[in-house]
Structures are given as structure tokens and as C-alpha cells.
Amino acid sequence: MINVVDLKKEYKTGKEVVPILKGVDLTIEEGEFVCIIGPSGSGKTTLLHLLGGLDTPTTGTISLDGSELTSKTEKQRTIIRRREIGFVFQNYQLLPTLTVYENIIFPLHADGKKASPKDVQMLLEAVDLVGYEKRFPHELSGGQQQRVAIARALIHKPNLLLADEPTGNLDRQRSSDILDLLAKFHYERKQTIVMVTHDMFAAGYADRIILFKDGVIEAEVKREDDDYAKFLARFMA
Amino acid sequence: MSVKHSLLALLYEKPRHGYELKTGFEELVQGMWPLNAGQVYTTLDRLERDLLVESPGHDKKDRKLYTITQAGKEELWAWLEKPVGRSLFKDEFYFKFLCASHVTYENRQSMIRNQKxxxxxxxxxxxxxxxxxxxxxxxxxxMLIEGALLHLEADIKWLDMIAD
Structure with a gap:
């Protein structure tokens, strides 16, 4: 379970202090698929980076399964990130000089662990990239690169998957493939997924949708709520 | 949607009784279109009258079974192969938009927004x-849902296009 309490994040540009998150309180249950939507600059990606320990808040706390992430040192956060969290980014962020296979096993390699060939094979099959193991990222399409990124995010069996606009650079068909993959993994592995998106087609996959505006949670709705579709339609329209 | 042909398709698979056809239909369409028992039996009566299905008798629970005839199979093939014409231009919203433009309706933007x-x-x-x-x-x-989503995506692009 993720517990966020009064989270604030400010950036300094010269003498000016720019508040990005202005006090966010949020609880995400284990195994939940949560989608965060909101206008550009509303703080969605900042929140995702803080949840993943890629950045630290100005004030406030984040707890992952009862352990306070925000009180950890950078080294401790790196270990947690490598073991507990998987990241998928809009721009894939694959390492260009590594092959598909090497990119996928990279999180384990960075943690000093060896990948089980069986696990890699299973993931390659799941993301439909068997036969592409020795190719380099520049030899792949955008959709294939994102599928490598998803396999890489899951190789260490994280409890939490954070996805920042995972379909942002893809056409509709490729987007659907990626969302299907996330849905399958979520169903089979019961991982918690937090996904930031602008995409209406992606938002429909989530159990709960949180609307961000000006650094705070403006509203949220659960799939079982009667006004779920109305809420989203009003925002997206 | 042709209930007649969907029942023929279900009977092509195997002989069934009326209730099985109802549940088979609901399974086929994932519960998206309701079909009441009355519709099933009325359609079966017509199919039997037109010699497209016949009854080999009753099952152990005394429920009347139906099988597809050769004429029924040919009717099914003919229906499957016949292309479907679409009158997309006769869309109800297109017509509303036409009328709204004709009477210079002031709330045209909210009409478009509500449609979206x-x-x-x-x-x-x-x-x-x-x-x-x-x-x-x-x-x-x-695949069917994907098709419907592509249509909706195109419709939304068009609504954005006509919104001022």
C-alpha cells in the first residue's frame, strides 16, 4: 500500500520558488490500477517521480508498505527502486548501446543479480519480442521499444509499476497493445500500477482515476461509482 | 442485428433447444444485446415454417430440439457473404447539426460538447x-470493440473539427 501525506514539492528558479505539488494526500491500495490525469504542468509526473524515489519532496511523506520512503537516504531509495519498483516512461529510455536482451535484464544486473533465462523468455513471449533479443533499440519501432521497456520494468517482479504516459508516443493500435499488456500483467501478477496519461483510451483501463489540477488532487472517481464515465467525459471533453 | 441468422449460426454448431439458444446468443454477444425467450421461440417457429430448421424430437427433459437444415445452411452462407451497406451520412447527430445550422441555433457549441x-x-x-x-x-x-473504438475516435475528431 502507498500512503502519501501532505506532499509538497517546490522548485527554485533563480529567486523564484515554483510550487509544483501543493499538499497531496493519497492512499493507493495494493494491487490497485490507478490512473492520474490532468493538464500539463499540474504535477502528475512530479508525483510519479516522488513515488518512485527518483526525487525527494520539499515536505510531506510517502510510505510504501509501511516503510517511509521519504526518510531514506539516496542509496537506500536506489535499492528500493531496483527491487520494488518498475518504471515505464513515455520516451522508453532504453540504453542505446545494449541489445533488447541486455536492456531487459539491466535492472537485475544493476542490482548485482543474475536473470533467470526462464523469466526473460517468459517476458519476451509476453511482450511478443521472441527473436528480437539481439537487436538494438534503434532497430525497433516505437511500439517494440515500449514493449522492451515494459519487460525491463517487470523483470525484477516489482510490487509497484509506475508508468508515465506509456502510450504517449504511439499510434492507437500500438497504444492498445501496450495497454493490453499492462492489463494482463496487472491481472496475472496483482501488481499495483500507477499510470499518468492524457489518453482517454488508456484511462478506461484503470480501477480509479485521479484528476490533478494546479498541484493538488481536484477530484477522483472509482470505476464502480455511478458517475465514473460522466466525471471523465466532462474532464476530457 | 439478425436474430434469425444468429440462431442459424448457433444451430450450425450443434443441435440445441430454445433455452440453449437464448444462453448461446447471450454468450456470443457477451451480454451486450438482450434477447428475450419470446423472440427466440417466435424466430424458431418462423425458421421451422420456412424449412430452415427442423426438430429431430425432444431431449430427456422433454425440451424440443432444433437442428439446421441444408436450406438453413445455405441461407446462413448467403447472409454471411452479402456485403453490408452503411448509411453513415444518415446519422441522427448529422441531421441535428444540419437542422441547428439551418435555424442558426445559438447553443450549437453546447450541442457539440454534449455529443462529445x-x-x-x-x-x-x-x-x-x-x-x-x-x-x-x-x-x-x-477486434469488434477495436472497430467500434476507431469509429468513435474518428467521430470525436470530427466534432473537434466542427467546434468553433
Whole structure:
């Protein structure tokens, strides 16, 4: 379970202090698929980076399964990130000089662990990239690169998957493939997924949708709520 | 939607009784279109009258069974192969838009916005359904939903285009 309490994040540009998150309180249950939507600059990606320990808040706390992430040192956060969290980014962020296979096993390699060939094979099959193991990222399409990124995010069996606009650079068909993959993994592995998106087609996959505006949670709705579709339609329209 | 042909398709698969046809139909369409028992039996009567189905008798629970005849199979093939014409231009909203323009209706923008909201709701519903079809590995239904979503995406682009 993720517990966020009064989270604030400010950036300094010269003498000016720019508040990005202005006090966010949020609880995400284990195994939940949560989608965060909101206008550009509303703080969605900042929140995702803080949840993943890629950045630290100005004030406030984040707890992952009862352990306070925000009180950890950078080294401790790196270990947690490598073991507990998987990241998928809009721009894939694959390492260009590594092959598909090497990119996928990279999180384990960075943690000093060896990948089980069986696990890699299973993931390659799941993301439909068997036969592409020795190719380099520049030899792949955008959709294939994102599928490598998803396999890489899951190789260490994280409890939490954070996805920042995972379909942002893809056409509709490729987007659907990626969302299907996330849905399958979520169903089979019961991982918690937090996904930031602008995409209406992606938002429909989530159990709960949180609307961000000006650094705070403006509203949220659960799939079982009667006004779920109305809420989203009003925002997206 | 042709109930007649869907019943022929279900009977092509295997002989069934009326209730089995109702449940088979609901399974086929994933519960998206309701079909009452009355419709099933009325259609079966007509199919039997037209010699497209026949009854080999009753099952152990005394329920009347139906099988497809050769004429029924030929009717099914003919229906499957016949292309479907679409009168997309006769869309109800197109007509409303036409009338609104004709009378210089002041609330045309809210009319477009409301239409877009309705379509976005449909997208959400279908996206959720698509996810369920992916998880249950129902590839055919997934393809149909994908088709519907592509139409909705195009409709929304058009609404954005006509909004001032």
C-alpha cells in the first residue's frame, strides 16, 4: 500500500520558488490500477517521480508498505527502486548501446543479480519480442521499444509499476497493445500500477482515476461509482 | 442485428433447444444485446415454417430440439457473404447539426460538447469491455470493440473539427 501525506514539492528558479505539488494526500491500495490525469504542468509526473524515489519532496511523506520512503537516504531509495519498483516512461529510455536482451535484464544486473533465462523468455513471449533479443533499440519501432521497456520494468517482479504516459508516443493500435499488456500483467501478477496519461483510451483501463489540477488532487472517481464515465467525459471533453 | 441468422449460426454448431439458444446468443454477444425467450421461440417457429430448421424430437427433459437444415445452411452462407451497406451520412447527430445550422441555433457549441461527452462515455465503456476481452482472451470480440473504438475516435475528431 502507498500512503502519501501532505506532499509538497517546490522548485527554485533563480529567486523564484515554483510550487509544483501543493499538499497531496493519497492512499493507493495494493494491487490497485490507478490512473492520474490532468493538464500539463499540474504535477502528475512530479508525483510519479516522488513515488518512485527518483526525487525527494520539499515536505510531506510517502510510505510504501509501511516503510517511509521519504526518510531514506539516496542509496537506500536506489535499492528500493531496483527491487520494488518498475518504471515505464513515455520516451522508453532504453540504453542505446545494449541489445533488447541486455536492456531487459539491466535492472537485475544493476542490482548485482543474475536473470533467470526462464523469466526473460517468459517476458519476451509476453511482450511478443521472441527473436528480437539481439537487436538494438534503434532497430525497433516505437511500439517494440515500449514493449522492451515494459519487460525491463517487470523483470525484477516489482510490487509497484509506475508508468508515465506509456502510450504517449504511439499510434492507437500500438497504444492498445501496450495497454493490453499492462492489463494482463496487472491481472496475472496483482501488481499495483500507477499510470499518468492524457489518453482517454488508456484511462478506461484503470480501477480509479485521479484528476490533478494546479498541484493538488481536484477530484477522483472509482470505476464502480455511478458517475465514473460522466466525471471523465466532462474532464476530457 | 439478425436474430434469425444468429440462431442459424448457433444451430450450425450443434443441435440445441430454445433455452440453449437464448444462453448461446447471450454468450456470443457477451451480454451486450438482450434477447428475450419470446423472440427466440417466435424466430424458431418462423425458421421451422420456412424449412430452415427442423426438430429431430425432444431431449430427456422433454425440451424440443432444433437442428439446421441444408436450406438453413445455405441461407446462413448467403447472409454471411452479402456485403453490408452503411448509411453513415444518415446519422441522427448529422441531421441535428444540419437542422441547428439551418435555424442558426445559438447553443450549437453546447450541442457539440454534449455529443462529445456521450461519445467519451462510450469510449470508456468499450475500453473497459476491451480490457475484459483481453483478459478472457476473446480475440473476436476484441477486434469488434477495436472497430467500434476507431469509429468513435474518428467521430470525436470530427466534432473537434466542427467546434468553433
Amino acid at each position: 461527452e456521450t461519445m467519451l462515455k462510450d469510449i470508456l465503456h468499450l475500453t473497459h469491455l476491451r480490457k475484459q476481452m483481453v483478459l478472457s482472451d476473446n480475440k473476436t470480440m476484441k
